[in-house]
Amino acid sequence: LMANLELVRGTRDFLPEEKIFRDRIISIFRTAFENYGFVPIETPAIEKWETLSAKFAGGASILEETYNFDDRAGRKIGLRYDLTVPLARVVAMNPNLIMPFKRYSIDKVWRYEEFKPGRYREFYQCDCDIVGVKSMLAESECFSMAVNIFSKLGFDDYIIKLNNRKILSALLDYAGIKTKKDEVFLIIDKLDKMGSDEASKMLIEIGIKKEKIEKLFKTLQIKGSSEKILVELEKLISKNEGIDELREILSYGKLMGFGSRIQISLSLVRGLSYYTGTIFEFSVSESKIGTITAGGRYDSMISKFAGKENEIPAFGISFGIERIIDVMKKRNMYKSESSLTKVFTAPILDKVLPDAIVIAENLRKKGINTEIEMLSRTLKKQLEYADKKGIEYVVILGEKEISEKMATVRNMKTKEEKKINFNDIYSIIK
Amino acid sequence: LMANLELVRGTRDFLPEEKIFRDRIISIFRTAFENYGFVPIETPAIEKWETLSAKFAGGASILEETYNFDDRAGRKIGLRYDLTVPLARVVAMNPNLIMPFKRYSIDKVWRYEEFKPGRYREFYQCDCDIVGVKSMLAESECFSMAVNIFSKLGFDDYIIKLNNRKILSALLDYAGIKTKKDEVFLIIDKLDKMGSDEASKMLIEIGIKKEKIEKLFKTLQIKGSSEKILVELEKLISKNEGIDELREILSYGKLMGFGSRIQISLSLVRGLSYYTGTIFEFSVSESKIGTITAGGRYDSMISKFAGKENEIPAFGISFGIERIIDVMKKRNMYKSESSLTKVFTAPILDKVLPDAIVIAENLRKKGINTEIEMLSRTLKKQLEYADKKGIEYVVILGEKEISEKMATVRNMKTKEEKKINFNDIYSIIK
Numbered sequence: 001l002m003a004n005l006e007l008v009r010g011t012r013d014f015l016p017e018e019k020i021f022r023d024r025i026i027s028i029f030r031t032a033f034e035n036y037g038f039v040p041i042e043t044p045a046i047e048k049w050e051t052l053s054a055k056f057a058g059g060a061s062i063l064e065e066t067y068n069f070d071d072r073a074g075r076k077i078g079l080r081y082d083l084t085v086p087l088a089r090v091v092a093m094n095p096n097l098i099m100p101f102k103r104y105s106i107d108k109v110w111r112y113e114e115f116k117p118g119r120y121r122e123f124y125q126c127d128c129d130i131v132g133v134k135s136m137l138a139e140s141e142c143f144s145m146a147v148n149i150f151s152k153l154g155f156d157d158y159i160i161k162l163n164n165r166k167i168l169s170a171l172l173d174y175a176g177i178k179t180k181k182d183e184v185f186l187i188i189d190k191l192d193k194m195g196s197d198e199a200s201k202m203l204i205e206i207g208i209k210k211e212k213i214e215k216l217f218k219t220l221q222i223k224g225s226s227e228k229i230l231v232e233l234e235k236l237i238s239k240n241e242g243i244d245e246l247r248e249i250l251s252y253g254k255l256m257g258f259g260s261r262i263q264i265s266l267s268l269v270r271g272l273s274y275y276t277g278t279i280f281e282f283s284v285s286e287s288k289i290g291t292i293t294a295g296g297r298y299d300s301m302i303s304k305f306a307g308k309e310n311e312i313p314a315f316g317i318s319f320g321i322e323r324i325i326d327v328m329k330k331r332n333m334y335k336s337e338s339s340l341t342k343v344f345t346a347p348i349l350d351k352v353l354p355d356a357i358v359i360a361e362n363l364r365k366k367g368i369n370t371e372i373e374m375l376s377r378t379l380k381k382q383l384e385y386a387d388k389k390g391i392e393y394v395v396i397l398g399e400k401e402i403s404e405k406m407a408t409v410r411n412m413k414t415k416e417e418k419k420i421n422f423n424d425i426y427s428i429i430k
Numbered sequence: 431l432m433a434n435l436e437l438v439r440g441t442r443d444f445l446p447e448e449k450i451f452r453d454r455i456i457s458i459f460r461t462a463f464e465n466y467g468f469v470p471i472e473t474p475a476i477e478k479w480e481t482l483s484a485k486f487a488g489g490a491s492i493l494e495e496t497y498n499f500d501d502r503a504g505r506k507i508g509l510r511y512d513l514t515v516p517l518a519r520v521v522a523m524n525p526n527l528i529m530p531f532k533r534y535s536i537d538k539v540w541r542y543e544e545f546k547p548g549r550y551r552e553f554y555q556c557d558c559d560i561v562g563v564k565s566m567l568a569e570s571e572c573f574s575m576a577v578n579i580f581s582k583l584g585f586d587d588y589i590i591k592l593n594n595r596k597i598l599s600a601l602l603d604y605a606g607i608k609t610k611k612d613e614v615f616l617i618i619d620k621l622d623k624m625g626s627d628e629a630s631k632m633l634i635e636i637g638i639k640k641e642k643i644e645k646l647f648k649t650l651q652i653k654g655s656s657e658k659i660l661v662e663l664e665k666l667i668s669k670n671e672g673i674d675e676l677r678e679i680l681s682y683g684k685l686m687g688f689g690s691r692i693q694i695s696l697s698l699v700r701g702l703s704y705y706t707g708t709i710f711e712f713s714v715s716e717s718k719i720g721t722i723t724a725g726g727r728y729d730s731m732i733s734k735f736a737g738k739e740n741e742i743p744a745f746g747i748s749f750g751i752e753r754i755i756d757v758m759k760k761r762n763m764y765k766s767e768s769s770l771t772k773v774f775t776a777p778i779l780d781k782v783l784p785d786a787i788v789i790a791e792n793l794r795k796k797g798i799n800t801e802i803e804m805l806s807r808t809l810k811k812q813l814e815y816a817d818k819k820g821i822e823y824v825v826i827l828g829e830k831e832i833s834e835k836m837a838t839v840r841n842m843k844t845k846e847e848k849k850i851n852f853n854d855i856y857s858i859i860k
């Protein structure tokens with residue numbers, strides 16, 4: 001082996017078996033996205049640093065993880081770290097886009113993250129965003145679509161944790177917390193993981209008074225049915241858009257069938273600072289895996305990008321496609337395939353190769369994925385090859401048979417063999 | 431607009447209309463590749479510099495165009511400039527791959543090329559390679575597949591220029607040229623473009639004697655049918671593997687139907703130094719566009735990568751997907767679509783929105799791509815939207831109709847409207 005022949009750390013090759021599986025998953029996503037009226041766009045992998053580092057974009061911590069370099073003209077460019085910033089740029093640069101703009105993108109992003117198992121430095125994101133819609137129909141359509149996708153993928157054990165930044169803000173007001181709101185949010189976000197004692201300590205450290213913390217935590221810990229939580233909330237923060245928005249989602253949820261999966265989770269924050277309303281997570285039961293899809297509403301980020309005063313509302317759902325694939329593999333939720341070929345034509349002698357070619361070309365024309373033996377191997381070796389690749393049928397051609405325009409079709413699973421006329425091969429195989 | 435909001439030079443956004451078109455083209459390629467028994471693989475966009483700069487890979491001039499940078503640990507990495515080097519790396523690193531290994535990749539590459547119209551710094555390559563096959567069946571299958579693809583895309587006016595490096599070498603021997611063969615090849619490659627006077631001058635400049643040049647040019651200018659050229663060649667270079675290989679391809683070409691497109695072009699060289707046998711180009715008639723697909727056989731490159739003594743034969747065809755798309759656009763060879771949605775459900779009043787939702791969700795479940803009005807617009811505006819997006823049907827829902835479970839289905843092309851029961855919407859639309 002050539003010295004140092006290895007992959008860049010955190011990157012992966014997808015060999016056929018893995019790639020075929022990933023393509024199937026991606027095809028399920030695309031079909032569902034298009035079924036709900038989304039259209040695809042594609043943006044470059046490399047973006048100007050000015051775009052990636054815009055102050056209303058991903059934020060300082062993500063920039064630390066961003067691959068960047070100078071091109072030969074000395075311009076600083078970087079590999080994109082998400083698909084949301086490019087979307088904001090596209091909307092800002094194309095004021096004539098038809099609204100609402102429902103776009104999907106399934107594409108690679110790069111982050112120079114700490115190297116851990118299950119973490120990659122080059123990985124896929126899979127995003128749907130609806131730009132130009134304030135109504136909670138945007139949220140609800142995406143939830144309904146996600147539920148359909150998870151059902152097609154074979155997931156059933158997940159809930160939709162739902163919250164709203166407007167409620168969180170009101171609860172901070174209610175508790176009398178008026179400063180360091182963003183820092184408080186970040187601590188609340190980890191409340192479930194670290195417990196209230198630890199979170200309390202951290203809040204005290206940044207200068208929040210104990211009585212305020214206790215008042216806040218009491219509200220965050222309201223539990224029960226969605227309706228019960230909303231009723232309790234209304235007693236504390238009577239008029240709140242966030243509550244109205246959650247109610248709206250719940251009512252659409254009844255019509256669309258995802259209502260029973262909703263679990264209002266008042267301590268859910270989601271890290272990004274650009275969220276302005278709805279925030280949510282789809283979580284599976286395994287605690288180690290947790291979130292498989294997440295997102296939220298960001299009504300002001302795009303208009304800031306565009307330098308416009310009027311809000312350009314937007315809601316996005318990001319499917320954690322890498323994590324979904326990992327879970328599906330762990331749970332054996334897929335059929336492994338190392339080939340997409342259905343028929344292998346096996347000439348026993350070089351002399352009959354022309355017939356093998358003609359048969360293969362005819363099958364191909366009829367849409368049957370077909371391979372021809374190219375190595376003049378023995379029949380035994382050819383059958384081994386077809387078996388290893390999981391090919392369903394082998395068309396065996398010998399000298400005698402050929403003279404009568406006959407071939408033997410072998411079903412590789414049942415090991416059944418049938419001697420038939422050339423013209424009947426397709427009808428057996430299709 | 432935010433200051434400096436622009437794309438990196440030589441990169442492009444694909445907005446829905448463009449992206450939908452590109453996806454359709456890519457889907458035609460994939461279907462054909464799989465039809466011929468190829469499987470997909472995917473490799474990282476970023477590779478170690480040691481891999482990209484291996485001396486048997488793309489060569490020094492391509493490295494000058496390669497984006498490279500140090501990661502935070504000080505390791506030099508680069509953005510891949512083609513898909514062949516990653517393939518060689520994959521084969522070298524995975525000695526257990528089942529042979530023959532027929533893989534396809536359709537993916538982005540990056541080159542910091544001189545900035546010209548129609549040239550991109552981030553662009554797609556679309557490659558099929560067959561590893562492990564010495565037989566000209568590899569070449570022939572790829573040609574047959576390409577002919578099928580071009581027929582599906584709507585191309586008919588192209589030829590397959592074909593040559594073999596083994597013949598070129600023999601012709602140099604015949605002319606008595608024993609040194610600077612690679613430089614001579616590069617000059618021959620431009621013979622057709624610059625004419626024989628200019629080429630002759632350049633050959634003299636690198637020290638080739640006039641009589642040798644004349645002897646060489648006389649052979650390169652042999653014209654006529656493929657068979658005639660081969661017969662003439664045999665008179666000069668009696669025993670040559672390259673001639674046998676061309677004959678083999680021609681005979682498969684008769685069986686597979688691409689034979690009539692073959693034009694043996696003795697001055698065809700193809701730039702890359704790793705080609706060892708067959709070289710070819712698919713060219714359309716417009717002289718400005720020229721080559722739309724090209725490739726060749728490289729029997730020693732992968733084994734050098736793997737550090738093995740035994741040859742690992744390989745043949746590759748690279749579809750010039752960017753150029754093919756450009757030609758198709760220039761020739762109006764595609765139907766522009768700005769949406770993939772078939773039905774738009776248009777509630778006239780917010781009151782009937784729940785019915786619109788239920789209707790839309792039912793159509794979606796049946797596989798019909800459907801959108802719902804999300805902006806509470808007037809019917810007129812909703813119809814304008816559906817029209818702009820090229821949506822075929824609008825389901826109009828008013829208060830009166832709803833009470834009788836009736837809706838009006840409007841065909842946006844014919845402008846025909848039909849009032850029908852909710853349950854019959856699908857049967858009209860499908």
